[in-house]
Amino acid sequence: MTENHIYTITKKVKLADSIYLMDVKAPRVAAHCYPGQFIILIADEKGERIPLTICDYDRDEGTVTIVFQALGSSTKLLAEYEVGEAFRDFTGPLGQRSELIDMAREELEKMKVLFVAGGVGTAPVYPQIKWMKEMGYEADCIIGARSKDFVILEDQMKEHAKNLYVTTDDGSYGMKGNVNDAIKYLVNDKKHHYDLIVAIGPMIMMKFVCILTKELGIKTIVSMNPIMVDGTGMCGACRLTIGDEIKFACVDGPEFDGHLVNFDEAMKRLSMYKTKEGKQKLREKEGETHHHQGCECHDE
Amino acid sequence: MDVLKKVPIKEQDPSVRVRNFDEVCLGYDIDEAVAEANRCIQCKNPKCVKGCPVSIDIPGFISEVVNKDINEAFQIINKYSALPAICGRVCPQESQCEQVCIRGIKGDPVSIGKLERYVADWARENKIRPKAPDKKNGIKVAIIGSGPAGLTCAREMAELGYDVTIFEALHEPGGVLVYGIPEFRLPKEEVVRPEIDNVKAMGVKIETNVIVGKSVTIDELMDEEGFKAVFIGTGAGLPNFMGIPGENANGVFSANEYLTRSNLMKAFDDSYDTPIITGNKVAVVGGGNVAMDAARTAKRLGADVTVVYRRSEAELPARTEEVHHAKEEGIHFQLLTNPKEILVDENGWVKGMTCVRMELGQEDSSGRRRPVEVENSEFVIELDSVIMSLGTSPNPLIASTTNGLKNNKYGCIVADETTGATSREGVFAGGDAVTGSATVILAMGAGKAAAEAMDKYLKNIQV
Known part of the structure; x- marks a missing residue:
């Protein structure tokens, strides 16, 4: 019914159990997006608007790479799409690009940056670390995952990070422990100095990273993934308390100074359609719940 | 009779x-x-x-x-x-x-x-459709936003023979006609879509999912994609909140969110994936048409609904017909009442709202009597959802990404009242993006006036 490009899937890779990577044809988005931004896609006529942080893009091919975990009904439906098929809608880029992109060269050259990627949050970290390398800057990276099978994009990260550290909760790969154990190891034991940490992962992970980095006195940027509807500033569902201000993640973010984010409120809001209260207030029967899932939001 | x-x-x-x-x-x-x-x-x-x-x-x-x-x-x-x-x-x-x-x-x-x-x-x-004009001049014109202002401007320009493309940020064309006004007042499939199809029958193209300012800029549309003039009809989409304690609790929504879920995403229909929280006891704060729409939507979703408004019935900004319909449907009204705080339970959900009684005092600069708090009149309404319907402001996105486009301190694009001409040559604007939230027909009037001015402008630069 409209003069749109067709958002065809040109590549699909299963990265881990229920975690998928897809390249989607979306020339307008690919031409304008930067690391840190996100897109919204709708699978079919009755689908939700699903926000996903951009994992990579190819301006020449006009494609955008997304990574998602198929957990809720909407993301499970996405996983059923194959190469050659197309999504109904795909729009963006949304939100602000990473503040690294707009920093002065002399500032970035001096800056020691550590990226902390949790679970599916590895995907949105990837374009940032890739951008750093391509611009000639060095950065370290920690990937944290539940177990070996859930470590994604390791080769790509290795290629672009100066040093890559992997931790798993169960010790099945890399260091045993969570990302905070790795941060403490690098900063306290190895005496690495970092000026900036960029942490992207489940909200609970970002919360605890921020508690630690505040103690360590290291500025920390996080990428927030609250519930959204339109993603253009219209609905206010994604509002967050940042310091003493209310911000909309979709237009003011998604990246914020992690030490100013009210994570407890954000986590409660994220559970709005998933908690017992939320379910009761939905007309859906118990069991069939509506999940909102961003690409990096679920690790539990 | x-x-x-x-x-x-x-x-x-x-x-x-x-x-x-x-x-x-x-x-x-x-x-x-x-x-x-x-x-x-x-x-x-x-x-x-x-x-x-x-x-x-x-x-x-x-x-x-x-x-x-x-x-x-x-x-x-x-x-x-x-x-x-x-x-x-x-x-x-x-x-x-x-x-x-x-x-x-x-x-x-x-x-x-x-x-x-x-x-x-x-x-x-009876399937009577407007006909596309025989003569086309091939001059490309871009319209940003497919709400009432944009659709009207597009139709007028198409009639004059221009090659018109509308860019819409959302996945459905129609703007406030599809995301804001509910089905029970304005059916989407039966009424809105056919009228948009009529605009398309005039030769107007609509590209959805294009967020001008993000997916492409006005500068690019003009310099690279060959559009000779642009009309901005992006509406007033940013919701206002009160800034009272508890406003970020679970169960507090902007009317925009609530209505977008129900109207655009069709959450009222179980076969669609987007969820909506229906609540049992809902307060809608505000007294405009949007507040009535939100209240009547919540009622249809099964809630007991109260409209909370700080002035008296005479000052309700909503149309009399809407207030009348809301009352017929059993919506309660707490007039001369203003929220002070939203009360939150231990799990982060709304459990009530502390309000204060108001009385009308001196006239303010708008000529309306200003509501002032009655001392010691605080009381609590038990609730599980609150819908904030306090008006909307224009989205600053376009002004902030277009060279030479001025907006005022309220975020509205500065445009000539009669022609819609903005501070940027070849760029016109109208509707809520210029005036702040108003009505469908005023936006249409602005779209129409701008089309006339754009035509004049384009004819002048051709000579």
Whole structure:
């Protein structure tokens, strides 16, 4: 019914159990997006608007790479799409690009940056670390995952990070422990100095990273993934308390100074359609719940 | 029949309609329409036309209804308005054409809106479509936003032979007509989509999912994609909140969010994936049309609903008809009441709202009596959801990404009142993006005026 490009899937890779990577044809988005931004896609006529942080893009091919975990009904439906098929809608880029992109060269050259990627949050970290390398800057990276099978994009990260550290909760790969154990190891034991940490992962992970980095006195940027509807500033569902201000993640973010984010409120809001209260207030029967899932939001 | 009274309009019974999302108003049939049209006295100097922001030849189309030539009546309206089935439903006729109707001096004014609706519905049912112009000039014009302002501007420009493309940020064209106004006032498939299809039948292209300022900039549209002029009709989409404690609790929504979930995402229909929290006891804060829409939506989703408004009934900004419908449907009103705090339970959900009673004090600069708090009048309403309907502001995105485009301190784009010309050459603007939130028909009027100015501008630069 409209003069749109067709958002065809040109590549699909299963990265881990229920975690998928897809390249989607979306020339307008690919031409304008930067690391840190996100897109919204709708699978079919009755689908939700699903926000996903951009994992990579190819301006020449006009494609955008997304990574998602198929957990809720909407993301499970996405996983059923194959190469050659197309999504109904795909729009963006949304939100602000990473503040690294707009920093002065002399500032970035001096800056020691550590990226902390949790679970599916590895995907949105990837374009940032890739951008750093391509611009000639060095950065370290920690990937944290539940177990070996859930470590994604390791080769790509290795290629672009100066040093890559992997931790798993169960010790099945890399260091045993969570990302905070790795941060403490690098900063306290190895005496690495970092000026900036960029942490992207489940909200609970970002919360605890921020508690630690505040103690360590290291500025920390996080990428927030609250519930959204339109993603253009219209609905206010994604509002967050940042310091003493209310911000909309979709237009003011998604990246914020992690030490100013009210994570407890954000986590409660994220559970709005998933908690017992939320379910009761939905007309859906118990069991069939509506999940909102961003690409990096679920690790539990 | 009492000639001083309007022919009554059929409506769904309130007790039935609160359980469905079907249209409340059922419209006239031919006999009723002719009887109502006969009430028009065909003034030589018709005030109603001056009361209409798009100057529809109202006596002209009404006289064709009297003749039962509904096709001709439609052709007359169609010269002036691209969206008559929509306007017939959502225009505030009582403060425009019908307010100045001579019949209204003694008795009811002619039911102009309902007649317009009848004619437009008849044309749609009889598949009468406007025709694309034979001659095209090939000059490319971009319209940003597919709401009432953009659709009207697009239609006018297409009629003049321009090659028109509308860019829409959301996945469905229509703007506030699809995300804001509920199904029970303005059916989407039956009414909105066919009128948008009529605009497309004029040769207008619509590209959805393009967020101008993000997916492409106005500078790129003009410098790289060959658009010679641009009209910005991006509306007023940013919701306001009160800034009171507890406003970020689970169960507090902007009216925009609530209505977008229900209207655009069709959350009221279980076969769609987008969820909506229905609540058992819902308060809607605010007194405008959007507040009535949110309240009546929540009611249909099964909640007990109270509208909380800080002034008295006389100051309610909503149309009288909407307030009347809301009351019929059992919506409660707590007037002269203002929220102070939203009370939150240990899990982060709304459990109530502390309010304070207000009384009207001195007139303020707008001439309205200012509500002031009554001392020691605080009380608590038990609730599980709150919908904030406090008006909206324009989205600053376009102004912040377009070279040389000025906006004012409220985020509204600065544009000439009569032509819509902005501070940037070749860029025009109109509707809520310029005025802040107003009505569908005023936005249409602005789109129409801007089209005329754009045509003049483009002809000048061709010479």
